[in-house]
Amino acid sequence: MAKSTQLIDNEVFRAYATYAAIVLIKMMLMSLITAYFRITRKAFANPEDTASFGKGDSAKKFLRTDADVERVRRGHLNDLENIVPFFGIGLLYALCGPDLSTALLHFRIFTGARILHTFAYLIPLPQPGRGLSWAVGYAVTISMAYKVLSKALYL
């Protein structure tokens, strides 16, 4: 009956839950940053979003793309492409019973790399800043996937 509260008593799973929640919240923040840039840059995708600026041509000119908005959106999509695999593979990894210290190392490096990646994308930092932070997060996820497949493989 209390099964669902027992998993969360496991230290590796608690660490996973903590870092998974942090990176998912970080990903959600991209929505707020997109909204901020859409409003300050007056660059919208939907006609109904520009209704408060008047009707007809005076509103239609705000239906446009803006370089800053598109940059945040690319960062958001990159988060989806990388944080979603981390969440999924990380969950399976946490259930594979890794050492706590090894697991923490994976979770902390991934989380740090993705936060760096966001700053590198939004500031933007010169390359290879963004590329390297992306690669580090990618490598951490692959490392966890290797552990999952070597521990759980059942084809």
Add this chain to the structure above:
Amino acid sequence: MAKSTQLIDNEVFRAYATYAAIVLIKMMLMSLITAYFRITRKAFANPEDTASFGKGDSAKKFLRTDADVERVRRGHLNDLENIVPFFGIGLLYALCGPDLSTALLHFRIFTGARILHTFAYLIPLPQPGRGLSWAVGYAVTISMAYKVLSKALYL
């Protein structure tokens, strides 16, 4: 041995599984709606998709964007950006042992808000209909994340 069937006996986890499945199916429906608009509007993204309309220029004119197709696609991407965090944070939340009634409240409000969001996007409803339904779902997810972090925090 039967661990995997015991988690599903937990009422909070069953509620999570139910609402998570509903919003994921809702998200999947966006693919069908996109396909419907692509076919009825004759607006495709890949040359091979237009082959049945003939060859050369007669087919090439269907390689275009259409306002309705793009609207559904934006709705689909917004679902990915919001339903994925709900799925992930909601799973961790359900494993944190919340009260059943509190959990149900979170799951029901999120699910209702996202269904409203889809209607607001596709009809479309005037703002702030879509904005509010987005914000409600967002706030529910943040509320669950707060519970996860306060219960499981292990940095």
Add this chain to the structure above:
Amino acid sequence: MAKSTQLIDNEVFRAYATYAAIVLIKMMLMSLITAYFRITRKAFANPEDTASFGKGDSAKKFLRTDADVERVRRGHLNDLENIVPFFGIGLLYALCGPDLSTALLHFRIFTGARILHTFAYLIPLPQPGRGLSWAVGYAVTISMAYKVLSKALYL
């Protein structure tokens, strides 16, 4: 205390972990393929990515879209739209205690269909190759969702 290692001892869950890891890794590969095409086609989205090609107009001409890059990106987004629901609904399904043989059938068909889908998208194969492989994966996910809702329903 060792709860997290017991779930992974369940054969259905091990099969789920295996196939979920495989399709998530497959999805992650799309990032590498995108990077490969961006570099070989010299087609970038961010000004800082073209800095190594020189300054000013000589670098700016590489800020462009390329048909091959866009094709891989559409394939990647399609993966997100389909593999994420598989991961989520598949997890709930695996916890619902299905027969091992039925579960394996679902996981194997989905994984095969998505790998076919990627080849159909990238080669590209004539339709309905891509459409059918998409539909098969979609149907498998809906079939698992039906099982989850009929087993866990708690509204």
